[in-house]
Amino acid sequence: MAVFTESIVEEAALGWLxxxxxxxxxxxxxxxGEPNAERNDSGYRDVILENRCRQALARLNPDLPSEAxxxxxxxxxxxxxxxxxxxxxxLHRMLVDGVNVEYRRPDGSIAGAQARLIDFGxxxxxxxxxxxxxxxxxxxxxxRPDVILFLNGLPLVVIELKxxxxxxxxxxxxxxxxxxxxxQIPAVFATNAVLIASDGVQARIGVLRAGKEWFKPWRTIxxxxxxxxxxxxxxxxxxxxxxxxxxxxxRHFIVFEDEGAGKLSKKIAGYHQFHAVNVAVEETLRAAxxxxxxxxxxxxxxxxxxxxxxxxxxxGEEGDRRVGVVxxxxxxxxxxxxxxxxxxxxxxxxxxxxxIVVLTDRNDLDDQLFGTFARCRDLxxxxxxxxxxxxxxxxxLSVASGGVVFTTIQKFLPEEKGDRHPVLSERxxxxxxxxxxxxxxxxxxxxxxxxxxxALPKASFIGFTxxxxxxxxxxxxxxxxxxxxxxxxxxxxxxxxxxxIYYESRLAKLELKASERPKIDPKFEEVTEGEEVDxxxxxxxxxxxxxxxxxxxxxxxxxxxxHGRQGDGGHHEPPDRRCALQRVRRAAAAMARR
Numbered sequence: 001m002a003v004f005t006e007s008i009v010e011e012a013a014l015g016w017l018x019x020x021x022x023x024x025x026x027x028x029x030x031x032x033g034e035p036n037a038e039r040n041d042s043g044y045r046d047v048i049l050e051n052r053c054r055q056a057l058a059r060l061n062p063d064l065p066s067e068a069x070x071x072x073x074x075x076x077x078x079x080x081x082x083x084x085x086x087x088x089x090x091l092h093r094m095l096v097d098g099v100n101v102e103y104r105r106p107d108g109s110i111a112g113a114q115a116r117l118i119d120f121g122x123x124x125x126x127x128x129x130x131x132x133x134x135x136x137x138x139x140x141x142x143x144r145p146d147v148i149l150f151l152n153g154l155p156l157v158v159i160e161l162k163x164x165x166x167x168x169x170x171x172x173x174x175x176x177x178x179x180x181x182x183x184q185i186p187a188v189f190a191t192n193a194v195l196i197a198s199d200g201v202q203a204r205i206g207v208l209r210a211g212k213e214w215f216k217p218w219r220t221i222x223x224x225x226x227x228x229x230x231x232x233x234x235x236x237x238x239x240x241x242x243x244x245x246x247x248x249x250x251r252h253f254i255v256f257e258d259e260g261a262g263k264l265s266k267k268i269a270g271y272h273q274f275h276a277v278n279v280a281v282e283e284t285l286r287a288a289x290x291x292x293x294x295x296x297x298x299x300x301x302x303x304x305x306x307x308x309x310x311x312x313x314x315x316g317e318e319g320d321r322r323v324g325v326v327x328x329x330x331x332x333x334x335x336x337x338x339x340x341x342x343x344x345x346x347x348x349x350x351x352x353x354x355x356i357v358v359l360t361d362r363n364d365l366d367d368q369l370f371g372t373f374a375r376c377r378d379l380x381x382x383x384x385x386x387x388x389x390x391x392x393x394x395x396x397l398s399v400a401s402g403g404v405v406f407t408t409i410q411k412f413l414p415e416e417k418g419d420r421h422p423v424l425s426e427r428x429x430x431x432x433x434x435x436x437x438x439x440x441x442x443x444x445x446x447x448x449x450x451x452x453x454x455a456l457p458k459a460s461f462i463g464f465t466x467x468x469x470x471x472x473x474x475x476x477x478x479x480x481x482x483x484x485x486x487x488x489x490x491x492x493x494x495x496x497x498x499x500x501i502y503y504e505s506r507l508a509k510l511e512l513k514a515s516e517r518p519k520i521d522p523k524f525e526e527v528t529e530g531e532e533v534d535x536x537x538x539x540x541x542x543x544x545x546x547x548x549x550x551x552x553x554x555x556x557x558x559x560x561x562x563h564g565r566q567g568d569g570g571h572h573e574p575p576d577r578r579c580a581l582q583r584v585r586r587a588a589a590a591m592a593r594r
Contacts, residue, residue, distance in 0.1 A: 006163040009200035009233070010132055010146055013161065016237045017130045022149070027133040044137040047188040048077060052127050052153030059125065060116040060152075068103040072115035075099050076154075084186045085209050085264055089256045091191045093378070095154075096251050117152060120251050123243035127152045141184035148188070149241065155188050156250070157241070159196040171202040175215055182208065193250050194268065196236060203232040205240060207254070207266045216270050217495055223275030223310045239271065249274065252344050255336070257375040270497065273337045275310035276326050276485035280462060281344050283313055283484050287323045288428050288460040289350060310485045323431070323462035324484030325476065330466035331498030332487055335372040338433055338464055342404060343379030345431055353401040354429040357459070358384075359452075361409050361436065369435060370406045380404055387411055397424040397456070409434075412451040421454040430459035434480065436466070449479045 014024050030038040038049050053076070057069045064072075076099060081087035098114030105111050119125040129150040136143055149157035160177045162169035174197035182189055189208055197204045197215060206215035221227050221239040240246060253269035269277070313324040328334045342356045358373070360366045366386065373384045384404040387393035393411045396403065414421050432452065452459075463480035468488075492498040 006146075006161055006169075009161045009163065009198070012200070013147060013159065013198075013233060013237060014130060014132060016234055017147075017149070017241065020238065020242055022128045022130045022241075025129065025131045027131050027135060027144070030131070031135070044135045044142065045187075047136060047155055047190075049129075049150055049153035052129070052150070054153075056117070056127055056152035057115060060119055061113075064101070064113060064115055065103050068101040068113060068115060071101040071103065072099040072117075075101070076117070079190065083264075084182065084189060085256075085266060087190050088192060088208055088266065089264065092193070092254065092256070095156075095191065095193075117154070118247065118250070120247050123247055126243075126247075128243065129153075136185045136188045138185045138187050143181055143185045145181060145188070154191045156191060156193045157196065158188065158192060159198070162199040169199060171197050171199045171204055172212065174198060175204065175206075175212060193254060194240070196240075198233045198236070200233055201231065203236040205236060205268070207268045209266060213496070214267070216497065218271045219495065220271055220275065223271070223278070245274075248278070252347070252379075253277070253340055255339070255376045255379050257372075258377075259375055267336065269336075269340055270333065270495070272310070272328060272485070272487040272491075272495075272497075273333060273340060276328065276337060276487070277341045277344055279310045279312065279484050280323060280326060280341050281348060283316060283323045283481075284345055284431060284460060284462065285348070285350055286312075286316055286318055287321050287481075288431065289319070313481050313484045316481055320481075321458065321460045322479070322481030323460050324481040325463040325465060325469060326485045327465050327468055327483055328485070328487040329489040329492045329498060332466075332492045333497070334464055334466055335369055336376070338369070338435070339373050339376045339379055341462070342373070342433065343376075343381070346380060346382075346404075351429050351431075354431055355397065355399065355402060355425075355427070356404045357397070357430065357432045357456070358404065358406045359409050359432055359434040360406075363408060365435060366406055366408050373404065373406070390415070394422075394424055397430075399425075401427075401429070409448040409452070412448050412455055414451060421451040423457060424455045426458050428458045428460075430456050432456065432459050432461045434461065434463045436464075 018024050025038075028034070029036055031044070032039045032042040038051060039046050040050060050073075054069070054073060057072055061069060061072075076091070076094060079087060079090050079094070081090055095117055098116045100112065101115050102110055102112050127150070130147055131150065132147050133144050134148045136145070145158050146161045147159040148155050149159070158178065158181065160174040160181075162171065162174045162177075178195050178197055192208055195206050195208070195210075195215075197206070203217065204215035205218055217232060218236045218239050219227065221230075221235055221242075227235045227239070240249065249269070253274055255267050257265045257267060259265075313322070316322065316324065326334075326337065328337060338358070342358070345351055345354055346356065358369060360369060370384060370386055373380065377383050382402065382404060384406060385396060387396055387405060387407040390411045390413070393405070393407050396405045412421060452461075461480050463476065469476050469483075489498065489501065493500050
């Protein structure tokens with residue numbers, strides 16, 4: 001019987017890459033001094049394949065003079081920054097947007113241009129190469145990653161493989177090796193887009209400086225197939241590195257979140273985000289642009305272990321302005337998915353510089369989501385803005401094109417009750433992204449959705465939600481349409497995108513005396529219609545005295561005793577698990593004291 005070794009895994013990976021159209025070379029065969037040498041430094045310190053890179057620059061930029069191409073190569077090869085991640089961000093911008101170059105015209109004046117490094121429109125106009133055992137030396141360190149993928153001579157992918165049959169080598173050994181490479185031979189990661197770790201059985205995808213928890217599986221090849229019978233490594237390579245998909249991933253689905261003060265992190269879309277966004281963009285074109293249907297709805301079967309779906313919306317009609325609903329369970333990166341979607345729509349030429357309106361129903365959610373988009377402004381090619389009030393919202397939406405505007409839905413309320421909201425724009429290239437789209441505020445008949453339609457009569461609407469839409473919820477479907485992508489809690493737990501949720505039935509009755517009941521106004525919602533959520537909560541606390549009810553002495557004592565018993569022998573999550581526990585502050589403090 002054949003022995004399962006690391007070299008067998010490597011050969012299988014190279015075979016799959018060859019099937020995808022990659023040329024395959026052996027690292028030692030192209031070293032300096034060899035008959036087929038492609039490297040210039042006999043000390044293995046060069047990580048860019050210079051001839052291939054220069055040929056690509058000339059091929060992709062035929063109108064630029066040689067001095068401009070020389071300027072582009074110099075800036076590419078000499079780019080520097082205080083840290084590897086910052087350098088990687090600089091070079092990623094060059095990969096996506098091109099290299100800013102200058103050259104002298106015949107009349108002596110200076111001209112500026114962008115030299116393309118990658119042809120995103122025609123994959124076959126690029127040079128695709130996989131090299132195994134590519135030796136890299138830096139400082140006193142000499143390392144040899146298993147496989148490196150070069151695009152136009154630039155090392156964009158590092159793949160580290162281990163032998164699953166070995167007790168001491170698994171996918172996380174490969175991950176640890178990638179971390180070592182980043183410290184010892186950082187030069188090969190300057191232009192890196194993706195890292196892959198695999199033991200031939202399991203496979204994980206991640207990016208520079210990402211921790212173990214951010215290296216995730218890739219479960220599908222096309223986004224609409226069942227790849228459960230294939231090895232994870234094969235699904236990873238064919239699902240990510242098919243030429244069109246990989247170019248799409250590099251251009252639209254890698255983001256550097258900049259929180260300022262030198263705090264920078266790099267993130268890449270998961271498979272559920274990647275395919276959800278691409279389906280959502282196709283559905284946006286169908287919903288927003290009549291007579292431009294990119295596909296027809298078709299049926300797909302659910303997976304046995306949890307549900308993942310990315311498909312056209314059933315019943316969607318051309319120009320109906322209903323893009324669909326993305327249901328991705330809480331904790332699976334829904335906010336980042338929304339940012340990827342916005343960036344993708346903004347860059348699509350058919351949308352002609354659209355305006356994106358991001359809608360929430362609470363000020364705190366508006367701030368949180370705005371923060372995510374602001375940190376991902378590279379994706380949007382512009383800084384997002386927040387509407388401060390109704391007048392500011394109307395001013396920001398009364399523009400000819402462009403813009404990413406954040407607002408709460410309450411700002412669409414007319415000045416006077418019963419009035420219709422004035423028309424702000426009749427452009428079709430306005431897309432409204434609604435967070436938690438299943439909530440009742442989006443009522444199309446009597447709620448705020450009607451006022452949005454009045455203000456933006458030709459806008460298209462897409463909804464994102466962390467919880468499923470109820471079957472009887474006709475309002476959500478009337479405004480947004482049906483599901484176009486589903487990623488449920490079970491699938492997210494299997495993928496490691498979120499943690500399991502445990503429910504334990506408990507009952508601590510509220511103490512509400514008959515004499516206190518009149519304090520709760522039965523017409524609260526009617527009276528506060530049109531108020532911001534924060535204001536309504538303050539009024540609710542004042543009028544209903546809910547805090548007094550929930551924080552009754554007898555109830556606090558009962559809950560504290562039960563929590564104490566649970567702490568002695570019940571199930572509890574580790575302290576580093578993320579959770580969102582909302583309590584009335586004084587009641588929570590009383591419970592803590594107990």
